[in-house]
Amino acid sequence: MNPIRQLGDTTVGRLPAAARWPLFLALVAMLPFLLSGVWIQMLFFVGLFIVLGLGLNVVVGFAGLLDLGYVAFFAAGAYSLGIMTSPGSPFDLNMNFWLVLPLGVLIAASFGVLLGLPVLPLRGDYLAIVTLGFGEIIRLFLVNREDVTAGSQGLSAIARPGIGSFRIETFTHWFYFILVAAVIVGFIASRLRDSRIGRAWEAIREDEDVAAAMGVNKVKYKLMAFAIGASVGGLGGVLYASFIGFINPAAFSLQVSIDVIAVVIIGGMGSTPGVILGSLVLVGFPRILQFKATADFLSKFEWLRDGLNGIIAAADTVVPGSIGRLPAASEWGRELSDDTRFIIFGALLVAIMVLRPEGLVPSRRRQLEFESDDQPVPAGGAA
Amino acid sequence: MTAAALSVRDLGMQFEGLSALADVSMEVPAGEIHGLIGPNGAGKTTFFNCLTGFYRPTAGELWLDAQRVDGLPTHVLSALGVSRTFQNIRLFANMTAIENVLVGSHIHIGVGGTDVLTARRPSKYAALERVLSLRGAPRAALQGVVELAGAVGRPPAVRRAEAEAVNTARRLLGAVGLAGKENVLARNLPYGDQRRLEVARALATRPGLLLLDEPTAGMNPQESAAMVGLIRRIRDEFETTVVLIEHQMRVVMGVCERITVLDYGRKIAEGTPAEVQRDTRVIEAYLGTRAVKEAGDGSP
Ligand SMILES: Nc1ncnc2c1ncn2[C@@H]1O[C@H](COP(=O)(O)OP(=O)(O)OP(=O)(O)O)[C@@H](O)[C@H]1O
Ligand SMILES: [Mg+2]
Numbered sequence: 001m002n003p004i005r006q007l008g009d010t011t012v013g014r015l016p017a018a019a020r021w022p023l024f025l026a027l028v029a030m031l032p033f034l035l036s037g038v039w040i041q042m043l044f045f046v047g048l049f050i051v052l053g054l055g056l057n058v059v060v061g062f063a064g065l066l067d068l069g070y071v072a073f074f075a076a077g078a079y080s081l082g083i084m085t086s087p088g089s090p091f092d093l094n095m096n097f098w099l100v101l102p103l104g105v106l107i108a109a110s111f112g113v114l115l116g117l118p119v120l121p122l123r124g125d126y127l128a129i130v131t132l133g134f135g136e137i138i139r140l141f142l143v144n145r146e147d148v149t150a151g152s153q154g155l156s157a158i159a160r161p162g163i164g165s166f167r168i169e170t171f172t173h174w175f176y177f178i179l180v181a182a183v184i185v186g187f188i189a190s191r192l193r194d195s196r197i198g199r200a201w202e203a204i205r206e207d208e209d210v211a212a213a214m215g216v217n218k219v220k221y222k223l224m225a226f227a228i229g230a231s232v233g234g235l236g237g238v239l240y241a242s243f244i245g246f247i248n249p250a251a252f253s254l255q256v257s258i259d260v261i262a263v264v265i266i267g268g269m270g271s272t273p274g275v276i277l278g279s280l281v282l283v284g285f286p287r288i289l290q291f292k293a294t295a296d297f298l299s300k301f302e303w304l305r306d307g308l309n310g311i312i313a314a315a316d317t318v319v320p321g322s323i324g325r326l327p328a329a330s331e332w333g334r335e336l337s338d339d340t341r342f343i344i345f346g347a348l349l350v351a352i353m354v355l356r357p358e359g360l361v362p363s364r365r366r367q368l369e370f371e372s373d374d375q376p377v378p379a380g381g382a383a
Numbered sequence: 384m385t386a387a388a389l390s391v392r393d394l395g396m397q398f399e400g401l402s403a404l405a406d407v408s409m410e411v412p413a414g415e416i417h418g419l420i421g422p423n424g425a426g427k428t429t430f431f432n433c434l435t436g437f438y439r440p441t442a443g444e445l446w447l448d449a450q451r452v453d454g455l456p457t458h459v460l461s462a463l464g465v466s467r468t469f470q471n472i473r474l475f476a477n478m479t480a481i482e483n484v485l486v487g488s489h490i491h492i493g494v495g496g497t498d499v500l501t502a503r504r505p506s507k508y509a510a511l512e513r514v515l516s517l518r519g520a521p522r523a524a525l526q527g528v529v530e531l532a533g534a535v536g537r538p539p540a541v542r543r544a545e546a547e548a549v550n551t552a553r554r555l556l557g558a559v560g561l562a563g564k565e566n567v568l569a570r571n572l573p574y575g576d577q578r579r580l581e582v583a584r585a586l587a588t589r590p591g592l593l594l595l596d597e598p599t600a601g602m603n604p605q606e607s608a609a610m611v612g613l614i615r616r617i618r619d620e621f622e623t624t625v626v627l628i629e630h631q632m633r634v635v636m637g638v639c640e641r642i643t644v645l646d647y648g649r650k651i652a653e654g655t656p657a658e659v660q661r662d663t664r665v666i667e668a669y670l671g672t673r674a675v676k677e678a679g680d681g682s683p
Contacts, residue, residue, distance in 0.1 A: 188535050195534035196485070196492045196545070199478075203486045208474035212457035213435055213467060215490040215588055223525055 056230025065206025071134030077237025108234020154248025387591030395442030416641030464591030487587025
């Protein structure tokens with residue numbers, strides 16, 4: 001309907017645009033019939049980070065506000081549910097999940113506005129630093145205010161949702177639950193992007209003073225972006241807490257913020273397929289490395305380990321001091337996903353930023369932007 | 384919007400020690416094309432920045448029709464009808480031509496809610512007032528939610544408003560000579576097209592007072608002739624007052640009904656093109672004493 005959005009559609013094959021998403025979702029919905037439990041659990045986390053990524057994308061991708069404290073809203077949602085439903089919480093309210101869900105989203109949204117107000121005049125790097133601090137403040141609050149959050153002891157037996165007598169319990173149930181959440185969030189985000197709100201965000205990202213001169217109330221739209229992003233973060237938090245059933249402050253470290261922003265950037269800012277792929281690579285892959293099936297598969301490479309260890313042993317005799325030996329091949333996957341994970345992903349991140357700075361699946365617009373970087377840009381732009 | 388009358392009273396703009404504008408007064412009646420000229424650094428762009436809320440004037444008053452508008456935030460001034468282009472082109476470089484124009488239409492696309500517009504000027508007790516103005520916060524939040532719901536739900540009214548805005552944008556792009564370039568990224572347009580796109584974007588806000596900052600800068604003679612034609616058409620087809628900053632005398636003398644001359648932040652002359660051209664102070668400012676003195680310094 002909207003003639004100006006011909007841009008937004010990436011052309012994948014010859015499928016008509018309207019059929020692509022339903023088809024993709026139908027295929028995804030069949031996965032539980034094909035895959036075993038651990039895979040579905042892995043996909044739940046992928047779905048969770050897709051939800052979070054889509055939310056943060058509104059703030060970072062659409063409005064251009066670099067928010068490094070996204071974990072704060074995730075925590076707000078999770079702790080809303082924890083505090084209001086866990087029997088171990090200082091206020092054991094024993095509330096129903098469905099009641100807390102909108103409450104948690106609302107609470108997270110108010111945190112978003114709360115963070116948004118003081119940082120309104122800040123731009124770029126300054127904004128990033130302040131939001132980073134905000135995330136840390138929330139984590140410290142969780143650790144130190146034991147009278148509210150039960151501190152590092154954590155909250156357990158958090159409520160799970162049910163519909164009538166049906167309870168959402170198994171990995172498969174949760175998989176569908178997160179799928180529905182992701183579809184709703186994705187739909188909302190795309191509708192917002194194609195509205196005057198989305199254009200106002202983009203204009204603010206490009207040049208906020210000029211946007212204001214064109215009638216855009218930048219205070220309002222920046223707060224709106226923060227609120228939307230925070231609500232989605234809160235939603236993710238509620239779902240995560242309910243799925244896991246136990247939360248403590250350790251789960252809400254800076255690492256979560258970094259993971260979500262990496263999902264957004266690696267996938268390609270502003271692009272939904274990018275967020276999906278980013279989440280698969282950054283969240284799905286490390287979990288796959290930890291599977292027993294992966295360990296079994298890798299154990300076939302014991303000969304390779306022996307060979308490499310032989311070379312290392314040879315090197316040891318030449319070079320003074322011992323280098324150590326490779327662990328059993330079946331352990332490689334786990335080792336990779338634990339300690340070495342950060343090195344690998346750091347390298348991956350650098351590689352992607354060098355080779356494909358627009359992200360793995362850039363939005364059509366970003367693609368245009370990066371393509372035209374190769375040509376001499378006519379004078380002008382945001383001067 | 385109907386053309387607005389602009390009244391400037393003793394306007395002053397002081398930058399730590401440097402007085403960029405001092406005691407500037409002028410009256411621009413509704414519907415006039417008014418020229419603003421002066422040597423480099425005279426304070427012309429600063430004047431526009433004061434009018435659009437980019438700078439807050441340090442002295443004097445600005446009136447738009449019967450409303451005092453100095454000190455109002457930029458987006459409110461825009462809603463009151465003040466729109467502008469920029470000397471150093473400032474398009475939304477990574478948005479398409481039509482999207483740039485649609486941002487200009489922003490406040491005319493109702494999305495279920497309306498913008499909260501407090502056209503009240505902040506008082507001296509700004510900090511206190513900011514706290515008190517939280518009174519309006521629930522209403523603003525509610526309207527924000529309504530607007531979000533409108534954008535997500537896309538009821539017929541929103542679809543209609545959006546479609547209308549797209550039509551208007553196409554028409555405006557056609558009017559400035561950019562038909563067929565709707566979906567080109569602004570940064571990829573040739574220089575002259577970028578200048579024209581800025582004009583289309585400014586017109587999309589439906590201005591009552593249009594401020595054009597050197598719209599022909601860097602253009603070749605044919606392009607600037609086309610721009611002059613465009614400015615005339617704007618006067619005829621859009622109801623708006625125009626203030627035009629311009630260095631090319633041919634353009635200023637050709638389209639402006641009256642002209643104000645600034646030099647070192649002060650108004651040194653005002654009148655019809657013919658009067659201004661004869662004014663000795665203007666001649667001096669442009670090529671008079673200073674130029675003569677500089678030439679004198681250079682010679683042995
Ligand atoms: N933000 C600012 N801070 C300090 N000084 C400023 C600022 N903006 C403008 N000035 C100074 O005010 C004076 C007037 O500048 P302005 O840009 O208004 O000149 P102008 O008449 O538009 O000149 P030009 O024809 O070169 O565009 C200049 O001396 C400039 O350095
Ligand atoms: Mg200037």
